[in-house]
Amino acid sequence: MLGAVALFACLCVLAMIALVAQRAWPIFAHNGLSWLGSGGSLKAQIETMLATSAHPPASAFYFRAWPIIYGTLLITALAVLLALPLSVLSAVFIVELAPLRMRRVTVRVVRLLASVPSVVWGLIGILVLVPFFDNHIISPSERTSVEGTVQLTGAGLAPAVLVLAVMITPIMVALTCDALGAVPPAWREGAAALGVNRMRAIRAVTLRAVRPAIVAATVLATARALGEAIVISMVSGSNFFAPRPSDGLTFLFEPLRSLASTIVDYHEGTSAPALSAALYACALLLLFSAFALSVGGYLIKLPMRKYQTRG
Amino acid sequence: MSTLVSHPISAADRSGIGPRRGRGSSMRTWRWSDRLLLLAAWAAGLTLCAIAAAIVLYMGYRGIQYLSPELIFSRPQASLTQAGSGGFLDPLLGTMLLTVIGVAIAAPLAICSALWIVEYGRPSWLARVVESGIEIVAGTPDIVIAFFGLAIFQLHLLSFASETAEGGGVTGRSFLAAGAMMSLIALPPIFVTVRDGLQTVPSHMREAAFALGKTRIATIRRVLLPGVRSNIATGVTLGVSRIIADTAIVIVLLGSTLRISPQPGGAPVLGVLKGLGSTLTSYIYENSPAGEGGAPQKAYAAAFVLMLFVLALNLVVERISRAQARSSGFVTAVEGIV
Numbered sequence: 001m002l003g004a005v006a007l008f009a010c011l012c013v014l015a016m017i018a019l020v021a022q023r024a025w026p027i028f029a030h031n032g033l034s035w036l037g038s039g040g041s042l043k044a045q046i047e048t049m050l051a052t053s054a055h056p057p058a059s060a061f062y063f064r065a066w067p068i069i070y071g072t073l074l075i076t077a078l079a080v081l082l083a084l085p086l087s088v089l090s091a092v093f094i095v096e097l098a099p100l101r102m103r104r105v106t107v108r109v110v111r112l113l114a115s116v117p118s119v120v121w122g123l124i125g126i127l128v129l130v131p132f133f134d135n136h137i138i139s140p141s142e143r144t145s146v147e148g149t150v151q152l153t154g155a156g157l158a159p160a161v162l163v164l165a166v167m168i169t170p171i172m173v174a175l176t177c178d179a180l181g182a183v184p185p186a187w188r189e190g191a192a193a194l195g196v197n198r199m200r201a202i203r204a205v206t207l208r209a210v211r212p213a214i215v216a217a218t219v220l221a222t223a224r225a226l227g228e229a230i231v232i233s234m235v236s237g238s239n240f241f242a243p244r245p246s247d248g249l250t251f252l253f254e255p256l257r258s259l260a261s262t263i264v265d266y267h268e269g270t271s272a273p274a275l276s277a278a279l280y281a282c283a284l285l286l287l288f289s290a291f292a293l294s295v296g297g298y299l300i301k302l303p304m305r306k307y308q309t310r311g
Numbered sequence: 312m313s314t315l316v317s318h319p320i321s322a323a324d325r326s327g328i329g330p331r332r333g334r335g336s337s338m339r340t341w342r343w344s345d346r347l348l349l350l351a352a353w354a355a356g357l358t359l360c361a362i363a364a365a366i367v368l369y370m371g372y373r374g375i376q377y378l379s380p381e382l383i384f385s386r387p388q389a390s391l392t393q394a395g396s397g398g399f400l401d402p403l404l405g406t407m408l409l410t411v412i413g414v415a416i417a418a419p420l421a422i423c424s425a426l427w428i429v430e431y432g433r434p435s436w437l438a439r440v441v442e443s444g445i446e447i448v449a450g451t452p453d454i455v456i457a458f459f460g461l462a463i464f465q466l467h468l469l470s471f472a473s474e475t476a477e478g479g480g481v482t483g484r485s486f487l488a489a490g491a492m493m494s495l496i497a498l499p500p501i502f503v504t505v506r507d508g509l510q511t512v513p514s515h516m517r518e519a520a521f522a523l524g525k526t527r528i529a530t531i532r533r534v535l536l537p538g539v540r541s542n543i544a545t546g547v548t549l550g551v552s553r554i555i556a557d558t559a560i561v562i563v564l565l566g567s568t569l570r571i572s573p574q575p576g577g578a579p580v581l582g583v584l585k586g587l588g589s590t591l592t593s594y595i596y597e598n599s600p601a602g603e604g605g606a607p608q609k610a611y612a613a614a615f616v617l618m619l620f621v622l623a624l625n626l627v628v629e630r631i632s633r634a635q636a637r638s639s640g641f642v643t644a645v646e647g648i649v
Contacts, residue, residue: 003427003437005420006423006424006441009424010444012444012448015463016455016459020458023462090356092352093353093356096352097353097356109359111628112363116618116621117555117621119596119614120366123595123599123611123614127599128369169359197341197345199341199345199348199349220450227452227453229452230559234596234599263454267457268566280462286452287451290455
């Protein structure tokens with residue numbers, strides 16, 4: 001009986017993959033795998049999909065999602081790059097350096113940051129960070145330099161990356177802390193006995209020992225960042241524009257969309273069959289990348305079992 | 312380790328070694344890179360504290376500025392101005408309703424799965440499949456879970472759970488649908504905490520129960536479940552904080568109607584369950600510049616209430632895990648990740 005209940009959870013996963021794939025199928029049938037590539041204006045494609053009725057012509061299924069895939073990769077990569085040093089250093093601070101009282105406070109802070117709802121992050125982003133960027137960071141010359149192609153409103157890549165980095169930091173800190181705490185004390189004492197100072201021991205022994213855990217934490221945080229929809233929908237400017245690195249620093253302020261935020265922005269359009277299929281295709285892509293990342297995280301943690309340290 | 316061995320050992324170094332060193336040792340002998348790293352680590356830790364303090368203080372300031380009792384006790388109104396658009400009684404009730412539905416589905420499922428994995432777990436490959444299945448659910452983005460919910464509740468088989476449009480299409484949007492998907496969000500943390508709790512119950516307790524002639528089921532009911540009561544409480548609290556914090560599922564599966572709108576002509580309770588509504592999170596989203604409302608003051612007030620809930624749940628988790636003899640790991644307490 002209990003086993004049947006446990007199996008039910010698995011069936012949910014199978015049903016999820018099957019149903020999402022089934023709904024996404026028309027996109028694959030009409031575009032093959034080339035919908036992952038670029039071509040034409042994505043905005044025009046989505047508008048065609050929205051305009052068609054219950055029985056869309058085959059041309060309505062034309063879909064090239066590269067701008068939002070690129071947006072997802074860009075936001076995720078930058079956020080993880082920003083969060084990685086911050087969280088590793090904070091974990092070292094919590095486990096190795098902080099005085100006892102300070103450590104207790106910081107652990108609580110991490111727990112608090114981990115449980116702040118994403119919509120609150122988004123709210124702060126859109127009401128505080130975006131106006132700040134609009135009024136103080138973006139210069140008039142930057143505004144005019146891209147005037148012909150896109151309008152800078154403050155919402156864009158940089159605020160999205162900042163908010164997302166703060167959002168994924170707690171989870172990385174937590175995982176890294178657990179691994180640091182599991183490093184055998186004898187290793188640290190060994191380093192001390194060899195006469196190195198505290199910081200050297202941390203760098204050469206402790207951090208080196210938890211490297212797999214740091215990578216695993218990064219992978220998990222990447223999965224979290226990939227799937228974050230609400231915050232990005234709120235602060236990224238929601239524009240089917242692919243920021244161009246050729247614009248120099250202005251590129252950081254250009255608006256964009258990610259896969260997940262596109263799904264949120266257009267969820268009311270699911271009554272149009274073509275758009276529904278396109279959104280489910282995005283969902284399927286997210287599902288598979290999350291799956292691949294969790295498998296990757298598991299494989300990375302395998303060597304840690306050898307040392308009896310928890311990953 | 313060659314860098315370690317080749318490092319010259321000076322007298323000053325020896326006085327300042329080891330993780331638990333004395334107070335008097337100096338850092339003057341340290342290399343610059345080491346000093347920089349120390350500084351950076353302190354800066355990172357203090358940055359985290361500063362961010363958290365800034366958020367709590369800012370939300371508190373805005374909340375006290377904009378929150379008033381009539382906001383909590385009045386229903387949202389359709390209005391163009393912030394003054395006339397009412398309060399968020401309905402979103403509050405919606406949050407509670409979704410939490411109750413989600414936990415009512417997730418808790419039994421998660422506890423039974425954890426019991427089966429730890430106490431039976433045969434065949435072992437099946438146990439591994441179940442565990443990784445739950446791990447996958449934990450890693451799935453909530454927006455994907457929301458769209459899965461939309462797909463599954465639009466099946467005609469499940470048309471009882473939501474409204475059927477005139478053309479025969481099922482909307483797939485209702486409190487029942489959203490609650491069912493919320494249970495998927497709440498399931499992994501409950502499962503992990505209960506499983507870890509069961510694994511720490513010493514085996515001699517089970518053996519003693521068997522020796523007294525208790526059956527397996529009786530052992531589970533009389534010995535194991537009372538033993539992991541605090542783990543269940545922690546897990547459910549984590550699950551609840553996941554549910555009240557989730558936005559994507561609410562926006563997709565409850566739509567953007569701010570008032571709780573029961574299905575017309577339905578039975579009193581069932582009508583609400585099959586109808587649409589909102590929660591605090593979707594209320595914040597709709598009233599922020601990202602949504603339609605454009606009422607940032609209301610959004611701030613609702614976010615303040617939501618933060619109060621989150622802080623309270625955090626305190627509850629901390630209280631329970633402190634009461635526990637062997638406190639659970641850091642990660643389990645933070646997120647309930649597998």
